[in-house]
Amino acid sequence: MMSQHNEHLQAIKDIRSMMEQSTRFISLSGLSGVFAGVCALIGAAMVYVYAGISPLDGQRYYYITDPYMTKWGMEPMTFFFVDAALVLLFAVAGGIFFTTRKAKQKGQKIWDKLTLRMLYNLGLPLAVGGIFCLGLIYHGLFGLVAPTTLVFYGLALINGSKFTLRDIHYLGILEVVLGLIAFFYIGYGLEVWAIGFGVLHIVYGIFMYYKYDS
Numbered sequence: 001m002m003s004q005h006n007e008h009l010q011a012i013k014d015i016r017s018m019m020e021q022s023t024r025f026i027s028l029s030g031l032s033g034v035f036a037g038v039c040a041l042i043g044a045a046m047v048y049v050y051a052g053i054s055p056l057d058g059q060r061y062y063y064i065t066d067p068y069m070t071k072w073g074m075e076p077m078t079f080f081f082v083d084a085a086l087v088l089l090f091a092v093a094g095g096i097f098f099t100t101r102k103a104k105q106k107g108q109k110i111w112d113k114l115t116l117r118m119l120y121n122l123g124l125p126l127a128v129g130g131i132f133c134l135g136l137i138y139h140g141l142f143g144l145v146a147p148t149t150l151v152f153y154g155l156a157l158i159n160g161s162k163f164t165l166r167d168i169h170y171l172g173i174l175e176v177v178l179g180l181i182a183f184f185y186i187g188y189g190l191e192v193w194a195i196g197f198g199v200l201h202i203v204y205g206i207f208m209y210y211k212y213d214s
Contacts, residue, residue, distance in 0.1 A: 028164055029102040030212065033205025035094035040197035043087035044190055050079055055191050114163060122160030125152050146189030150179030150196045165212070171204050 048054060050071055074082065129152025136144050157172030175196050182192040 028168075028208070029095075029098035030205045030207070030209030032095040032098040033201045033208060035098065035205070036091035037198045037201030037203075037205060039087050039091045039094065040201065041194055041199075043083050044194035044198060046083050047080070047190060050076075050083075055194075118160050118163035121163060122156050125156035125159055128152065129156070143186040143189060144183070146193040147179045147182035147186075150175050150182060150193060152179075153197075154179060165208070167204070167208060167211075171200065174200055 072079065129148060132152065133145050133148050136142070136148060154172040154175030154177075157168050157175060159172075161167075161169035161172060178192055178196045178200075182189050185192070
């Protein structure tokens with residue numbers, strides 16, 4: 001009787017696993033979150049070095065710099081764009097690498113209709129948020145860029161979580177809350193951004209790794 005009971009439980013677990021694989025993209029690796037968080041912290045650190053400030057200095061408007069200043073062969077706006085682009089490039093590349101590796105280890109498909117649905121629901125808020133940030137920069141509202149990126153990124157995670165691991169939903173909520181807080185503390189936008197994209201990603205990644213990958 002006990003053996004039959006265990007077999008039934010295992011069958012239920014197998015059915016549940018197959019249902020999850022057919023409706024959710026479950027190949028996300030916790031290591032990709034850790035890697036993205038490290039990239040974000042390095043990117044934030046480079047801004048501090050470039051602007052010659054420290055997070056311990058108190059409220060500092062790092063984005064208000066001499067427009068004619070040149071450091072490392074780049075003007076401020078050029079540096080900020082290059083820094084952000086490199087952080088995004090390495091974070092995405094790391095995410096693809098670790099997620100693809102996990103999918104291969106588990107014998108799962110990485111590119112299918114489910115993946116495309118997840119990317120669409122994740123990418124749409126990100127695209128809107130990116131255009132919105134360009135509008136802020138165009139009108140000289142640089143202090144609102146960091147909070148805006150956090151809010152739209154959080155909304156993207158919440159929207160995309162319907163097609164992947166449920167834990168992503170809670171990370172998205174935290175990102176949105178941080179972004180909303182940052183709107184009221186403009187001078188600390190970089191610090192809050194580093195917490196949202198850096199620290200939270202690392203903590204989330206470690207949690208997800210030990211929950212799903214190990």
